[in-house]
Structures are given as C-alpha cells and as structure tokens.
Amino acid sequence: MIAFLFGLALGSFLNVLIHRLPKGKSIIRPPSHCPWCGHRLSWWENIPLLSYLILKGKCHRCHQPISIQYPLVELLMGLATYYIFLREGVSLYLPFYLFLVGSLIVVSVIDLQAMIIPDQITYPGIVVGIIFSLIIGRLISGLIGIALGGGILYMIRLIGGKVYRSEVMGGGDVKLCLMLGGFLHPMGMLMTLILASLSGAILGAILIIFGRKSRILPFGPFLSVGAVITLFFYHQIINLYILTFLR
Ligand SMILES: [Zn+2]
Numbered sequence: 001m002i003a004f005l006f007g008l009a010l011g012s013f014l015n016v017l018i019h020r021l022p023k024g025k026s027i028i029r030p031p032s033h034c035p036w037c038g039h040r041l042s043w044w045e046n047i048p049l050l051s052y053l054i055l056k057g058k059c060h061r062c063h064q065p066i067s068i069q070y071p072l073v074e075l076l077m078g079l080a081t082y083y084i085f086l087r088e089g090v091s092l093y094l095p096f097y098l099f100l101v102g103s104l105i106v107v108s109v110i111d112l113q114a115m116i117i118p119d120q121i122t123y124p125g126i127v128v129g130i131i132f133s134l135i136i137g138r139l140i141s142g143l144i145g146i147a148l149g150g151g152i153l154y155m156i157r158l159i160g161g162k163v164y165r166s167e168v169m170g171g172g173d174v175k176l177c178l179m180l181g182g183f184l185h186p187m188g189m190l191m192t193l194i195l196a197s198l199s200g201a202i203l204g205a206i207l208i209i210f211g212r213k214s215r216i217l218p219f220g221p222f223l224s225v226g227a228v229i230t231l232f233f234y235h236q237i238i239n240l241y242i243l244t245f246l247r
Contacts, residue, residue, distance in 0.1 A: 007081025008048035011074030014102055018073065018109045021118045037062035048074040069109060076105060083232070096132045097231065100125075100183050104224035107176060111220030117172025122179050129182020141185045149181035149189040150174055173219045180227050188230045191237060195226035 019035075020027050032041045039061040045051050052071040059066060080101045088094050103121050111117050126146070133142025153174040160168030181189045200222040207217075230237075 011077030
C-alpha cells in the first residue's frame with residue numbers, strides 16, 4: 001500500500017516532467033498551476049489521483065478540463081511501483097527499475113504528444129544503465145546490450161534514410177535503445193526489439209485497415225512497452241518460447 005502511494009507521488013513528478021521537458025521549462029519552478037488560467041494549485045488540488053476525482057476533472061477556478069493524462073500517469077506509476085516492490089522487495093534493483101519504468105512512461109507520453117524523445121531523459125538514462133550494470137557485476141553484458149540496441153536502431157536509421165530518403169527512425173529512438181541496452185543487456189534488448197516491432201506492425205496494420213494510414217507512428221511507446229514486458233516477464237516468455245517451438 002505504501003509502495004502504491006509512493007508510486008502515485010512519483011507519477012505526479014512524472015507529469016511535471018511530461019508537461020515541462022518538451023518546452024524546455026524548469027522542472028522545479030514555478031509551482032504547479034493550471035495551464036489555462038495560471039491558477040496556482042493549493043495542496044488539496046495537488047494530491048495525486050484524488051484531486052482529479054474531487055475536482056471532477058476541471059480546474060477549480062476557470063472550470064477548464066484537466067487532461068486525463070495526469071491521473072492515468074499517476075495510476076500507472078502507482079501500479080508499476082507496487083508491482084516492482086512486490087517482485088524485488090527492498091533491493092538494489094528497486095531504484096533502478098523505478099527509474100527505468102518512470103523514464104519510459106515519460107518518454108512514451110511525450111513521444112505520443114510531440115513525436116520527440118527528450119535527450120534530458122535518454123542521456124542520463126544511458127549513464128544510469130551503465131552504473132546499474134556495473135553495480136550488479138555485469139558491466140560487459142550491459143555494454144554489449146548498449147552496442148546491440150543502439151547499433152541495430154542506428155543501422156535501421158541509416159539504411160532506411162538512404163532507401164526512403166526520409167527519416168524512418170528518429171535519432172531519439174536510437175538514444176532510447178542505448179539507454180535500454182544498459183538495463184536489459186543483449187538478450188533482453190533483442191526481446192524488446194522483437195516485441196516492439198511486432199506490436200508496432202500489428203497496430204500499424206489495424207490503423208491501415210481502419211483507414212488511418214496517414215499517421216506516422218512514434219516508435220518510442222512500442223519500445224517502452226516492449227522493454228517493460230521484457231523487464232517483468234523475460235523468463236516466462238523464454239519458457240513459453242521453448243515449450244512452444246523447441247520441444
Ligand atoms: Zn484554471
């Protein structure tokens with residue numbers, strides 16, 4: 001329960017990052033305010049999840065709607081924190097996994113909204129991934145993961161750019177995979193790329209069937225979902241694969 005509440009508070013901070021990073025604003029100042037009327041939020045309007053329900057999704061002063069993104073991000077991070085705490089307990093992995101999942105939520109929402117993946121997340125993320133590999137005693141494995149993830153995406157970007165003469169893979173996606181490689185190492189990185197490509201292809205096909213083919217899909221959210229599934233279910237997926245194909 002405490003882990004869930006802590007996760008909600010983390011989610012609240014993620015919302016600040018999501019709102020301010022793409023615009024290059026400070027993440028510390030000014031204090032939380034309504035984006036419509038500038039009304040500064042008092043403490044009871046700033047409680048994760050609860051305030052959205054109390055305010056019924058509207059600003060207390062100007063009654064403009066508050067984006068559903070705020071409570072969703074808080075809830076998602078709350079549940080993720082609870083799950084990570086259940087799995088890992090108070091361990092070395094806990095802060096790193098929280099960092100990774102929190103970063104991926106921020107990356108996904110910003111990529112969906114603005115089609116960019118902010119360097120302010122991926123550059124520190126690459127460093128944290130290397131530190132993580134070092135601390136758990138698998139530095140070489142982490143570095144190979146980074147080279148593999150970044151290398152594959154860079155090749156796709158390079159070749160795709162030459163063939164189609166336009167950007168098929170953003171530079172942000174390459175940097176995101178450099179970050180992911182440090183946490184997931186070579187096998188996890190491969191699984192992430194497979195899951196991301198599969199889910200991207202399936203959703204892309206569905207969108208084309210329903211006649212929305214003009215929209216270019218950001219790849220960041222697919223990489224993020226693939227990475228989180230890999231992080232939580234790596235062994236189950238490997239077992240399932242062996243049971244299905246290698247018996
Ligand atoms: Zn307002």
